[in-house]
Amino acid sequence: MKVPNYDFKRIETEMQEFWDKQGIRKKANAKNKDGKTFYFLDGPPYTSGKVHLGTAWNKSLKDTFIRYKRMKGFNIWDRAGYDMHGLPTEHATEKKLGINGKEEIIKMGVEAFIKECEKLCIENMRVMNTDFRRLGVWMDFENAYQSIKPEFIEGVWWVVKKAHEQGRLYEGLRTMPWCPTCASAVAKHELEYKNVTDTSIFVKLKITGTPNDYLIIWTTTPWTIPYNLGVMVNPEIEYVKCKVDSEHWWVAKTLANVFVTSVAGKNLEIVEEILGAELEGIAYEHPFADVIPEYARIKKKSPKAHTVLLSSEYVDTTAGTGLVHCAPGCGPEDYEVGHRNKIPAYNTTDERGVFPQEMREFAGFVARADDKKFIEALRTRGAIIAKNPVQHDYAHCWRCHYPVLVRTP
Structure with missing residues (x-):
């Protein structure tokens, strides 16, 4: 069916402005504040690049599930999150700076390189926040967790501390995938x-x-x-x-x-x-x-x-x-x-x-x-x-x- 004179871009902008101005997502959540709590842990996308078809689909499916729970009266914890660590971020930063490999990073200075990584992550996160909102995703992007923030890292150490207190940790060597060219470990999902x-x-x-x-x-x-x-x-x-x-x-x-x-x-x-x-x-x-x-x-x-x-x-x-x-x-x-x-x-x-x-x-x-x-x-x-x-x-x-x-x- 053909709909004449339907300006998708204009409608998208007007709807987003209405949601933001009226605080619709916050009102929808407030309406369920006494409902049963439902915690949604957002599996975070890397901030090494921009939103692509895979991340768009992923976030849209999550949003659909969260909306269903919201309509069922659940008090939703819908905080978004971003993964800002790892080789993808380092690789994107190297590409941006025109350098290649561990030796050139050391020559530049590790601290200076880390600052550039942080800068790239923050810039990409802001763009991704905007793009996800344009997709109609209702999540808490204002308070999105970021893996580079001290509070996130402290949270990880808290988990490690609890595991230690419960006797769940032991020290030892183990094998891992390793790239001899990059002189770095490689995660399983990066293979x-x-x-x-x-x-x-x-x-x-x-x-x-x-x-x-x-x-x-x-x-x-x-x-x-x-x-x-x-x-x-x-x-x-x-x-x-x-x-x-x-x-x-x-x-x-x-x-x-x-x-x-x-x-x-x-x-x-x-x-x-x-x-x-x-x-x-x-x-x-x-x-x-x-x-x-x-x-x-x-x-x-x-x-x-x-x-x-x-x-x-x-x-x-x-x-x-x-x-x-x-x-x-x-x-x-x-x-x-x-x-x-x-x-x-x-x-x-x-x-x-x-x-x-x-x-x-x-x-x-x-x-x-x-x-x-x-x-x-x-x-x-x-x-x-x-x-x-x-x-x-x-x-x-x-x-x-x-x-x-x-x-x-």
Whole structure:
């Protein structure tokens, strides 16, 4: 239906002016002041940019819900909010100032940069307040909470204090996504996944006290092998010992034929079959034990290091060998299993992903970028069975689009 001479912009302006002049939102809320209280916590948009279709839709849906509650007689807490911290704000400020990266921020001066970040946030918040009002949103924008304000930060510390008083806090390392180019942590929701081709490797780990028995693991991240502290198996999966030439290899039963005959190019002969639960605690020798003395120190404090660990949630037979390389300092799932078994989150890479001098043979190697060097180090020790290209989705930094690492900063 066509409505002639309907000026949407004029009507919008007149309606907004009427609401503001007459204080309609405040009157509607006052009308319900004795009603049952309904608290609405506004999930805040970033103030790193302007309102876009996503934030407009988000706020409009929230407003619809709040209006429904208001019409049902609820006394509404409808305070708006803004998220003014994090990399999105820093990135937008860098772009505005024409600088790039941590080094240039330090050169400019951290305090001066923070002031520019605050300035950008406030400017964008004011524009967003106006735009949300133009969308017809009825929320308390005059008293919107701002994450950069002292009262907000103090509120967060109050929550931390309460958690501490209730014994809910503990100190420890944990892994997190990290961009070596930006030299900064990256939040999970800031990760972009892209399909990439990496080199996957099948590595054999010699079982301690045996002449030729091996656990066979598979990984798409060769750089994490120096930080390997365990091998995960599923307690309910069937595993088999395969006789391959003069050696015995342990792999999942359902993957044995494909792995031994197709990947390794050997003849398959199964000599033993057990459930994964029976492999728990079997110790193995790390191929890099000759160059990383830290292993011995870790073993003294964590007896389960370099042994078979059970994990029904993170081990399956969709790919690989059914035995999963576990580096607690290089992945969230690995960390969880390691923490459960009192194994530390071992990862010494710096903020650029560079291995330090204490890693001896690997000093100066760059995580991921030098995967070929780690593969060669394993090959010279006779630990590589096969290597194959594999396509998979891998997390990238939203900011610089570089592949991220997982580390313990």
